[in-house]
Amino acid sequence: MPKKRGADIVIDVLLEEGVDTVFGLPGGAIMEVYDALFDAPLRNILARHEQAAAHMADGYARATGRVGVVMATSGPGATNLVTGLATAHMDSVPMVAITGQVPRNYIGTDAFQEADVVGITRPITKHNFLVTDIKDLALILREAFYLARTGRPGPVLVDIPKDITQQEYDYKMPTEKDVEAALPGYKPHYEGNPVQIKKAAELIRKAKRPVLYVGGGVIIGNASEELRELAELTRIPVTTTNMGKGAFDETHPLALHMLGMHGTYYANMAVYNADLLIAVGARFDDRVTGKIDEFAPEAKIIHIDIDPASISKNIHVDVPIVGDVKNVLQKLLKELKKKPVEWVKARESWLKQIEKWKEKHPLSYQKSDKIIKPQYVIEEIYNITDGEAIISAGVGQHQMWAAMFYKYRYPRQFLNSGGLGTMGYGFPAAVGAKLGRPDKTVFAIEGDGSFVMNMQDVITAVQYRLPIKIAIINNEFLGMVRQWQQLFYDSRYSSVCLAVHPDFVKLAEAMGAVGLRATKSKEVREVLQKAMEINDRPVIMDFVVDREENVLPMVPAGKSYREMIVSPKQKGEAETMYLVG
Amino acid sequence: MMTEEIKAIKVRPQPKSETRKHIIIVRVQHNFGVLTRITSLFAGRGYNIESLTVGKTHEPNVARITIVVEGNERVVEQIIKQLRKLIETLRVRDITDIPHIERELVLIKVHAGEDKARDEIMRLVNIFRAKVVDVSVDTYTIEVTGNSEKIEAFINLLRPFGLKDIARTGVLALTRESAKEGLQEHKVE
Numbered sequence: 014m015p016k017k018r019g020a021d022i023v024i025d026v027l028l029e030e031g032v033d034t035v036f037g038l039p040g041g042a043i044m045e046v047y048d049a050l051f052d053a054p055l056r057n058i059l060a061r062h063e064q065a066a067a068h069m070a071d072g073y074a075r076a077t078g079r080v081g082v083v084m085a086t087s088g089p090g091a092t093n094l095v096t097g098l099a100t101a102h103m104d105s106v107p108m109v110a111i112t113g114q115v116p117r118n119y120i121g122t123d124a125f126q127e128a129d130v131v132g133i134t135r136p137i138t139k140h141n142f143l144v145t146d147i148k149d150l151a152l153i154l155r156e157a158f159y160l161a162r163t164g165r166p167g168p169v170l171v172d173i174p175k176d177i178t179q180q181e182y183d184y185k186m187p188t189e190k191d192v193e194a195a196l197p198g199y200k201p202h203y204e205g206n207p208v209q210i211k212k213a214a215e216l217i218r219k220a221k222r223p224v225l226y227v228g229g230g231v232i233i234g235n236a237s238e239e240l241r242e243l244a245e246l247t248r249i250p251v252t253t254t255n256m257g258k259g260a261f262d263e264t265h266p267l268a269l270h271m272l273g274m275h276g277t278y279y280a281n282m283a284v285y286n287a288d289l290l291i292a293v294g295a296r297f298d299d300r301v302t303g304k305i306d307e308f309a310p311e312a313k314i315i316h317i318d319i320d321p322a323s324i325s326k327n328i329h330v331d332v333p334i335v336g337d338v339k340n341v342l343q344k345l346l347k348e349l350k351k352k353p354v355e356w357v358k359a360r361e362s363w364l365k366q367i368e369k370w371k372e373k374h375p376l377s378y379q380k381s382d383k384i385i386k387p388q389y390v391i392e393e394i395y396n397i398t399d400g401e402a403i404i405s406a407g408v409g410q411h412q413m414w415a416a417m418f419y420k421y422r423y424p425r426q427f428l429n430s431g432g433l434g435t436m437g438y439g440f441p442a443a444v445g446a447k448l449g450r451p452d453k454t455v456f457a458i459e460g461d462g463s464f465v466m467n468m469q470d471v472i473t474a475v476q477y478r479l480p481i482k483i484a485i486i487n488n489e490f491l492g493m494v495r496q497w498q499q500l501f502y503d504s505r506y507s508s509v510c511l512a513v514h515p516d517f518v519k520l521a522e523a524m525g526a527v528g529l530r531a532t533k534s535k536e537v538r539e540v541l542q543k544a545m546e547i548n549d550r551p552v553i554m555d556f557v558v559d560r561e562e563n564v565l566p567m568v569p570a571g572k573s574y575r576e577m578i579v580s581p582k583q584k585g586e587a588e589t590m591y592l593v594g
Numbered sequence: 595m596m597t598e599e600i601k602a603i604k605v606r607p608q609p610k611s612e613t614r615k616h617i618i619i620v621r622v623q624h625n626f627g628v629l630t631r632i633t634s635l636f637a638g639r640g641y642n643i644e645s646l647t648v649g650k651t652h653e654p655n656v657a658r659i660t661i662v663v664e665g666n667e668r669v670v671e672q673i674i675k676q677l678r679k680l681i682e683t684l685r686v687r688d689i690t691d692i693p694h695i696e697r698e699l700v701l702i703k704v705h706a707g708e709d710k711a712r713d714e715i716m717r718l719v720n721i722f723r724a725k726v727v728d729v730s731v732d733t734y735t736i737e738v739t740g741n742s743e744k745i746e747a748f749i750n751l752l753r754p755f756g757l758k759d760i761a762r763t764g765v766l767a768l769t770r771e772s773a774k775e776g777l778q779e780h781k782v783e
């Protein structure tokens with residue numbers, strides 16, 4: 014093989030890994046790689062901010078299930094990736110970040126644009142590497158892809174000193190075998206323990222009030238089909254976390270929708286009263302459990318997850334099963350079918366009880382035919398897209414409404430920063446999703462606070478003619494913080510008012526996008542219709558909504574499900590607190 | 595407003611477990627920065643390390659790390675799982691309940707001005723099979739090896755004489771080959 018530049022080796026590995034798109038922004042230390050990218054058969058998306066580039070790679074990965082790739086230069090370029098990497102790490106998103114580093118002989122000298130990027134990103138990546146020898150370059154890059162996409166996926170960063178990208182080397186493409194040999198201690202556990210699976214089946218047969226509690230692991234592990242089969246066979250109702258949305262069809266009669274802090278009344282009641290909880294690809298996050306001592310207080314727990322460290326971390330589990338969720342669910346189904354039970358009869362009274370809860374407090378809000386209710390905007394987006402769009406959300410009230418009032422039917426349909434809660438995630442992630450799934454309508458449902466954190470990258474969407482629909486739920490507030498201040502800080506609205514905004518319609522036009530605005534209920538549909546007709550550039554829709562609407566139901570942080578606030582605010586009255594118990 | 599479905603406050607039973615000292619052995623690929631990964635894992639998750647030692651092994655590119663931590667079963671189980679999760683980790687074992695040999699080497703500088711003190715210190719040194727490795731007009735520097743209990747006992751007995759400085763290597767441990775039969779490796783699923 015002829016000698017190649019380090020930079021060309023980087024491109025070779027990207028192609029070998031089947032990468033078709035990279036996101037990033039160049040600079041001194043990574044110029045050689047960008048030079049090699051110049052005529053590489055790859056889509057090279059120039060973002061306007063590295064944080065946005067990282068979220069784009071993340072959105073691409075979540076929407077397609079493939080590894081997202083982001084590149085940045087040393088120092089500030091790399092530090093701008095930090096939020097994006099931490100976001101992907103918390104939500105187990107497969108990503109590879111390639112950063113330029115100062116030349117080796119400058120490392121440790123406080124050189125221009127030098128930062129200890131491997132040190133900074135160590136706790137927010139699945140793994141990271143500093144390449145110190147060109148001989149290792151191709152192998153390390155292949156290890157990075159392998160680690161990113163296998164086991165519990167996550168972001169992996171490779172920091173490459175500039176002189177290595179310029180150096181020439183006669184290399185051979187490492188094989189998958191070479192990669193595995195280089196990682197002797199890395200052995201993800203895919204097969205569930207058969208004894209444990211038998212135990213789980215026995216518990217399921219005996220349970221009277223079982224609930225399936227489903228997280229993002231089912232989406233990552235492509236196990237939705239198996240999950241549906243399990244739920245339908247055993248007639249067990251399914252609640253999903255925010256990250257698990259779409260793992261189970263939310264229009265299915267067994268769907269309880271989301272649980273936890275902003276879970277539905279009926280999902281939380283079902284979990285509270287369950288005698289068996291089957292957690293699949295979920296991690297008992299505090300936003301789900303509330304007060305941990307009172308979470309599912311009477312339930313035995315089965316926990317299926319690929320990451321042993323997720324099991325018995327926050328809560329003691331009766332039957333732990335470490336393994337790939339698809340693999341384990343298949344075996345569990347087989348086991349259950351060996352000794353069938355009259356499932357329909359067994360579940361009759363439990364499902365009847367759940368129906369009662371559903372009737373008592375369905376998801377609802379006070380409608381208005383004048384002022385725009387934020388929930389109404391989401392419902393209309395659902396209607397106009399026939400429930401088929403990919404929705405990407407920022408963080409705050411609008412994120413929760415997007416989770417509650419759009420019914421997700423497929424995996425990879427709802428993208429949001431569940432673990433880290435990163436404002437500014439929604440729109441750039443939508444850019445990545447649209448590039449990965451051009452066949453899909455992609456909506457970014459954004460808060461007025463979240464959107465402005467990365468709105469510079471509308472320019473990127475204009476440049477690549479991406480018809481992304483940006484719906485700003487504009488309440489002129491950092492609404493979620495305002496809600497907490499109202500409920501828990503005596504309505505002292507400290508630093509949450511966003512009365513000063515740019516004119517989003519003019520802003521859109523200035524950036525080469527289309528700007529639309531709705532201020533009354535009856536304009537919502539019209540604006541959405543106009544937006545749906547545009548197919549060559551992004552549209553920003555400014556929905557000026559009811560400013561002080563709250564997200565309900567709500568279990569206040571650290572509280573038990575008993576203390577769920579269920580009903581919306583009555584005129585002139587304080588919130589009604591339902592102390593269930 | 596009360597609803598009829600739930601009558602009394604129900605609480606999840608939590609398994610209890612005592613806090614005690616654990617010795618954890620970690621074998622890792624001896625790569626650049628691997629020790630930082632381990633120490634920053636402890637720092638980032640708020641686990642307290644009592645001692646940590648690293649050294650090469652007979653195998654090339656494999657290092658052995660001995661960690662002593664205080665914690666209850668749940669915390670220690672989580673520590674072990676987090677250690678296993680590190681990509682460069684080859685093997686993690688909690689050997690606390692497996693027969694093992696535990697040693698630490700300590701250098702102690704103690705006041706030894708008067709004859710009476712010198713005599714008494716020498717007696718202790720003999721009893722503990724320690725060694726005086728440096729002598730000055732008013733100090734002894736003593737070298738001692740042993741397990742934690744022995745070391746702590748020795749230091750406590752020397753304390754009244756006036757300790758000037760202590761340097762400890764941290765605990766090293768190996769399982770006892772002689773007691774291996776029939777023993778199961780500590781496994782955390």
Ligand SMILES: Cc1ncc(C[n+]2csc(CCOP(=O)(O)OP(=O)(O)O)c2C)c(N)n1
Binds near residue numbers: 409434461462
């Ligand atoms: C980067 C970042 N900074 C701060 C927060 C804290 N925070 C959570 S929600 C929220 C308000 C979000 O406001 P907006 O985007 O307008 O959404 P709304 O709640 O009004 O729908 C804030 C500040 C966060 N999650 N992320």
Ligand SMILES: [Mg+2]
Binds near residue numbers: 409460491
């Ligand atoms: Mg807002």
